[in-house]
Amino acid sequence: MARDEDRGGSKSRGKVIVVGGGPAGVQAALRASELGAEVTILESERLGGTAFNEGPAPVRALARAARLRSDATMFSEFGLEGEVPDVDFARAIDHANRVAAYANEVWHLTDLVKEQGIEVIDEVGPARFVDRTTLEIGDGRRFSGDRIILAVGGKPRKLSIPGSDLALSFHDLWDMKELPGRVTVVGGSATGCQLASILIDFGAQVDVIEFADRLTPPSDADISRRLKAAFEKRGMNVLTGTGCDSIERKDGRLKVSFTHGEETSSLETDAVFLMVGWPADVSGLDLGAAGVEMDGPFIKVDECLRTTVPEILVAGDANGVSMFVQSAAHQARVAARNAVLESQDVYDPQAIATGSFTEPEYGSVGMTEAQALERHDCYIEVIDYTALPRAVMDARTDGFCKIIVDKESRKLLGAHVLGSYSAEVIQVAATCIAADMTVQDIAELELAFPTFTEALGMAAQRISRKMRMNGAEDRG
Ligand SMILES: Cc1cc2nc3c(=O)[nH]c(=O)nc-3n(C[C@H](O)[C@H](O)[C@H](O)COP(=O)(O)OP(=O)(O)OC[C@H]3O[C@@H](n4cnc5c(N)ncnc54)[C@H](O)[C@@H]3O)c2cc1C
């Protein structure tokens, strides 16, 4: 809700330059403008950023194509006849690229932003600092502001191993014309798992090589374990606790060497994707000219998202605090207020609902089980989808819904789901957390039958029953 001091009125509250026009940059510009600042966005390419032009939007479109094909493998179970469709990979990629263009060609994002009175300078290559208040773009034009908000996002990390130039990066996916017979994905976190899942559903043979002892290391351990099992069931070769050492050409293919514990081994493959991290995209920005410091691969910020130069703030992936579209937008609003009103608002990530479009899908909000048990006495309940009516009806029983409840406050600390529609199911858990509901409140919700979201209510009901049996006070 807008606060009184938020209303800029007709008087300008100074000039703000926003660098980068992804979700963080666009939101920061809109908010700073609402607050009364005069705003310019400098975007090296097209507005929309990774989110629309290269990441979630086209990847989701590819994941949908992969899912349509994998659904066809279940035809006979439902009494249907028909072959699993052949894949025209070039057309699937073309379709994903068309979806990526929607932000600009269908929704006219640039026009929408300009209509708010924001100056948009796009497709001009990277802006670079001249000093702490001035940036220059490729054609020599300079832009000065009282405050600068950096929203430059990230880029694929490179590996310094022999032969890394033989590997593909995420950017290369969008120019591919043919599905390689065998693909090796190095890095088994969010981006790597997403790509591996899509490619195996399209019919490629897939290996995943991940350093950590489990897939998607930041996730709840049960998500990592069950996702690995589901991938392996579909024939994926998942090597965890394994580091990629080198890539070399061998007889028209690629030889990938890797180490697991003390053992070194290798495999032969047709393509290698490096999905090993997403550092801030500061190439060409010349942060040194402004005196802005880095913290490892990200731009260093304090809790108010200010850099080591207080007039310069960072929102979105570039600060590495929380790398999701929803976090980018939230941080942007905080950064814009702090920039324009010189306030000290803290970016306090609340219940961030996240979801990934692997097969099976997964979604999370709040603490993992391990994080919760470090600080809380908890009730933990898991509904396995073999016992969930909708999952049985859909023949999608490979999944679960876990909730973690603080025994003292009876509030939800975290929820983790794996299976169909997980990215949607988790939104309800996030809403319950935001609404400060107790587990008994959640148990009383009349959730639609038969749905996957029902698992959340079932888990809450089981915990409520346990609480009653233990004699804990029950409001119900
Ligand atoms: C494969 C993939 C899938 C993903 N899926 C999801 C998902 O399903 N859900 C989700 O929430 N998140 C997802 N993410 C993460 C999400 O894309 C990012 O968190 C989000 O895009 C961050 O927004 P941002 O504005 O900080 O950066 P970006 O969206 O990367 O935008 C940064 C912009 O800055 C511009 N820029 C960079 N340097 C300069 C410069 N010097 N001058 C001018 N302009 C510059 C770039 O051209 C770009 O347009 C995914 C990421 C990837 C890679």
Ligand SMILES: NC(=O)c1ccc[n+]([C@@H]2O[C@H](COP(=O)([O-])OP(=O)(O)OC[C@H]3O[C@@H](n4cnc5c(N)ncnc54)[C@H](O)[C@@H]3O)[C@@H](O)[C@H]2O)c1
């Ligand atoms: N659906 C989504 O919401 C979604 C999808 C993709 C990315 N993202 C966001 O993007 C961020 C970045 O994700 P990411 O997966 O690109 O990077 P990441 O940094 O999270 O993961 C990189 C992985 O590569 C592994 N690795 C690094 N070097 C290796 C080596 N030599 N051999 C084997 N493994 C190696 C690491 O152990 C790590 O697990 C995430 O934090 C997430 O917020 C979100």
